[in-house]
Amino acid sequence: MSEKIAEIGVLYAPFLGGMMVGCFLFGITISQSIIYFRNYKDDSLFLRALVASALLIDTFHFVMVAEGVHNWYLFCKLPQNYAGLAEFHWSLGASILATYLITSMVQALYIMRVYMLSKNWIISGFIGLLSVAQLAFGIFLWEELFETNSLAALHETRGQIGGSVELAATTLCDIAISAALWWYLHKGRTGFANTEKMIDKLILYMVNLGLLTSVASLLTLILWLVMPHSFAFVSLTLIRSKLYCNAMLVTLNYRQTVRTALHGGTTQQTTGRYFQDIDQVEMDSKVYKSSNSRH
Template sequence: MSEEIAAIGVLYAPFLGGMMVGCFLFGITISQAILYFRNYKDDALFLRALVASALLIDTFHFVMVVDVVHIWYLFCKLPQNYALLASFPWPLGASIIATYLITSMVQALYILRVYMLSKNLWATGFISFLSLAQFGFGLFLWEDLFVANSLTALHGTKGQVGGSVELAATTLCDISISVALWWYLHKGRTGFAKTEKMVDKLILYIVNLGLLTSAASLLTLILWLVMPSSFAFVSLTLIRSKLYCNAMLVTLNFRQTVRTALHGNTTTGQSTTRVFQDIDGVEMNSYKKSIP
């Protein structure tokens, strides 16, 4: 019996690793959120509410993950609680829902940015479909785990289908967002040195942040398919909400740099630049308006 418990403890080690990395990333999330609410007091209520909601959900996610680790690594050490090691604790289910919510919220903001920059309904619709697919199949996976009340359901047919499609849709959605932003920003190049420099900064910060979440999702998918029984993919799954929150906050906080570049751009001979609106991403379209 002791050998079986030890084997289960090693199997669940990725949960502990994910929580430890999540602690570090959560600290960054808090600092980025403080910067945002301090520097962007004039943002629309919608955007500030979105950031506040994401921060609250991510905090809830962090608390739930800590509770799961507490259950498995402390509470289940008692002999009478050994059986709980094979169960699906409700805090883990709550953390999964929180992850899907944050992923969808951040992706929605990026999708809005793509639309405002491109005005392309087909591209926006395709990316939106992928985002909805990741949320829908994520709930499909959660429901299977909840009903089975066991993590072994991950290795069943429904679990494999739900998890694979959810991760694939998330990865493809993030990649599509990054490609769309790069393409439409690249098309908007003007030939003016200062404007070109600003566009390069936008691509560096916005597209690369999208690629970061894409790479994390892709690696999670690979680990899910190649090493499903090891739970190695869990470490990345537990920090996914933190990656998305930080990507969103870094992008929002970067707007001041873009605004300064726009207002200081005299190459085009314009004395004024279009006033920034409240929804993030308008600044990427604003530099086009400053060109005669």
């Protein structure tokens, strides 16, 4: 009996590890959300609704993951409930859908920023297709698990195809967003020292946030492919929604620093059309835009 329980513990350890890291990241999400709603009361209704929706969905995700861990580590450890370990528990299905939804929401916001900076429909559309692909194949994988009601579907052909394409599309989408932001920010260089310094900071800041989610998605894909009969990839999957939420919130909360640097510490000559585009990319508040236009 003890050997059986130990085997179960090792198999499902990634779920517990992912939840523990998720607790830490969820705390950061809450604090970043508080900062946002306190400091950006004049943001558009769309942006505030997006942040509120992401926070609610991520909270729902956290609760579902907690219920899943409770199910596997407490309920299913009872001898009469061992069969439940192989089943696709409803809480896991709910958390998966929440992850795909948050990923799509945050990627859509970044794609809007890429378009505002580039005005290029082709590039923005291509990145958008990658985001749609991750959502579509993610739902395909979820349906496969739901229909079979078994975690073993993750290791079957259809499950492997759905999961591989979903993770690959997510990774490529994040990399494409980072590359596009880097390229168009780099093209905006004007030669002024203050401008160059600010652009370098924006590139470092925006690209690093994109690379964070890209690396997480890539590592998940690698674990998925090289350890097909393990749940090792789950530990990263369970924190993916938290990474995306925090990337979005930190970016939005960074706007005040950008505004101060662009309009407080630089000359009017260096704050031309390019930096007006940066303000648009950073989704400035209506009040700030209107007051700035009066000057």
